[in-house]
Amino acid sequence: MKVFKFLFVSVLLLMTGMANAQKLPKAVLKDINGKTVSTDTLNNGGKPFIIDFFATWCKPCNRELTAISEVYDEWQEETGVKLFAVSIDQAQNINKVKPLVDGNGWEYDVLLDPNSDFKRALGIQMIPYVIICDGKGNIVYKHNGYTEGAERELIEKVRELVK
Template sequence: MMKRIILATVLLLAGMIGEVAAQLPAVTLKSMDGKTVRTDTLSNNGKPFIIDFFATWCKPCNRELKAINEVYEEWQEETGVKLIAVSIDQAQNIHKVKPLVDENGWPYEVLLDPNGDLKRALGIQMIPYTLIVDGKGNIVYKHNGYTDGAEAELIEKVRELVGK
């Protein structure tokens, strides 16, 4: 009986923690042009958005962002989704972010997380790491790593959210 009570309590607490973690934490980051952005205010006018954590030195991250870029315009036309790329490059490498973004012609909003504040607040261990946030600001999908073609799963989740 005691084991059941303990298990029920643990499950209840885990459920409550899951609910709390479903919103984006309030962390202050900078955009590439130096503007301050609070992550808990990120939105896409009631439509879902994707947050993709990357670093200039992370090959799978860059493959993922390139692959998404090839279909991004279609995704936007179909679902209205937008992608926010968050660089976790440390301060000494932050100057490499803009050239990488420009060189690849990435149309994404790019935020800089040089101290890993947002990454840490979300409990992210490894990149690439992708989140989908619904139109109400709830984190509804998390994915770690990248394999070729994984972006198809991303857009499927977005389509489910927008009812397409």
């Protein structure tokens, strides 16, 4: 009886989780080259993708994006994952984003959220903040803050999605 009850509750929780799969909210941003992007259409051709919120002045954010950049080619080769780096720098600091990205050699798709519309729509309070979406665009993982080595947890979550 205990096994049945456990299985029933597990299936119920799983179904509830699927029914409440959170999709990305819509916010209209610009990419680093000025092209308009609607956040509810972000995708990676059916493969998982990561959204990493950062700011030029945020040291932990920069450490995280730099650590990921060191293994990003390997991640892409292994899983096909794509990373969208979303800057929340305000309008007066937007001109600092491209030099930071270029200077660090970050090969990410960079989006600009100067009014924090996308950040606010997701209820994000602090950065760095990372979201992993599955191949259908469902948010499946969220993480706040950065400690050295946390990028290994990210790739493990992505690997689970591509199994």
